[in-house]
Amino acid sequence: xxxxxxxxxxxxxxxxxxxxxxxxxxxxxxxxxxxxxxxxxxxxxxxxxxxxxxxxxxxxxxxxxxxxxxxxxxxxxxxxxxxxxxxxxxxxxxxxxxxxxxxxxxxxxxxxxxxxxxxxxxxxxxxxxxxxxxxxxxxxxxxxxxxxxxxxxxxxxxxxxxxxxxxxxxxxxxxxx
Amino acid sequence: xxxxxxxxxxxxxxxxxxxxxxxxxxxxxxxxxxxxxxxxxxxxxxxxxxxxxxxxxxxxxxxxxxxxxxxxxxxxxxxxxxxxxxxxxxxxxxxxxxxxxxxxxxxxxxxxxxxxxxxxxxxxxxxxxxxxxxxxxxxxxxxxxxxxxxxxxxxxxxxx
Numbered sequence: 001x002x003x004x005x006x007x008x009x010x011x012x013x014x015x016x017x018x019x020x021x022x023x024x025x026x027x028x029x030x031x032x033x034x035x036x037x038x039x040x041x042x043x044x045x046x047x048x049x050x051x052x053x054x055x056x057x058x059x060x061x062x063x064x065x066x067x068x069x070x071x072x073x074x075x076x077x078x079x080x081x082x083x084x085x086x087x088x089x090x091x092x093x094x095x096x097x098x099x100x101x102x103x104x105x106x107x108x109x110x111x112x113x114x115x116x117x118x119x120x121x122x123x124x125x126x127x128x129x130x131x132x133x134x135x136x137x138x139x140x141x142x143x144x145x146x147x148x149x150x151x152x153x154x155x156x157x158x159x160x161x162x163x164x165x166x167x168x169x170x171x172x173x174x175x176x177x
Numbered sequence: 178x179x180x181x182x183x184x185x186x187x188x189x190x191x192x193x194x195x196x197x198x199x200x201x202x203x204x205x206x207x208x209x210x211x212x213x214x215x216x217x218x219x220x221x222x223x224x225x226x227x228x229x230x231x232x233x234x235x236x237x238x239x240x241x242x243x244x245x246x247x248x249x250x251x252x253x254x255x256x257x258x259x260x261x262x263x264x265x266x267x268x269x270x271x272x273x274x275x276x277x278x279x280x281x282x283x284x285x286x287x288x289x290x291x292x293x294x295x296x297x298x299x300x301x302x303x304x305x306x307x308x309x310x311x312x313x314x315x316x317x318x319x320x321x322x323x324x325x326x327x328x329x330x331x332x333x334x335x336x337x
Binding site (some may be wrong): 010011012014018020021024028035036038045046048049051052053054055056058060062079095096097100103117121124136137142144145146148153154157160161164165168 | 181208209220227270272275299306310
């Protein structure tokens with residue numbers, strides 16, 4: 001239902017953009033050549049990888065269930081937990097809003113806050129298919145550097161948020177007693 | 178076809194072969210999911226490609242670099258970071274867009290900031306994140322993510 005609505009909206013957006021493009025190109029016919037060349041180049045480049053990326057996505061969606069993620073992430077902690085959180089978050093298993101309920105389940109099961117933050121952030125921005133497309137379009141140097149910086153900073157952020165939340169909870173606890 | 182595309186397709190084909198040998202029903206199910214997400218993404222793919230085409234055909238390199246190039250400096254990075262945080266386009270499609278901007282003189286820092294905030298921060302999913310994980314955790318994660326994105330952008334600019 002929600003997907004249908006989004007689909008419709010996307011097609012309408014495409015229609016509007018297409019109309020603008022046709023209008024612009026009929027006013028400036030000399031730009032037609034370069035614009036269509038660029039369109040074609042990017043289209044080919046997308047089509048070379050997008051179907052494959054989608055297949056990898058589909059395979060993971062079916063083979064790695066939410067239960068698997070919860071099972072592995074609920075118990076581990078420390079460095080091992082953080083690494084596992086990155087790997088499980090990076091698996092191509094769906095959009096971010098699917099990760100929230102998983103995170104809640106994990107919290108209830110007593111997983112560390114830092115692990116949850118790492119997991120959510122990895123889910124949002126270290127997805128394997130994303131990295132593949134980034135590699136294709138922006139090159140190995142850009143992709144690898146951004147990936148390693150992201151991992152480092154996400155871990156720092158996760159530990160920081162955990163300390164902040166623990167600190168504020170302790171303060172509430174001492175004020176109550 | 179470049180090495181990256183060959184590798185990705187190789188992985189997909191190998192994965193499919195293994196999947197079919199293990200469990201045919203599950204393999205077909207994943208193919209169906211793949212097909213559905215591919216078709217679902219198509220209109221946005223065309224939208225982004227047309228935007229790239231118009232961008233490269235009509236906007237000059239000097240104009241692009243004035244807004245997201247070296248001249249735009251810190252203000253440019255912050256601005257692009259904010260645009261990335263608010264925009265809601267599939268991350269997969271932000272990379273060709275980023276590549277086209279880089280080609281036209283955008284700075285590495287602006288591009289890195291854009292991609293990082295776009296993927297890390299979800300303004301549209303924020304209400305849901307607050308509801309599920311609580312205000313404190315959601316706001317901290319998204320807020321600090323913005324700072325991180327800017328830091329990553331600046332470090333990348335310095336290194337690349």
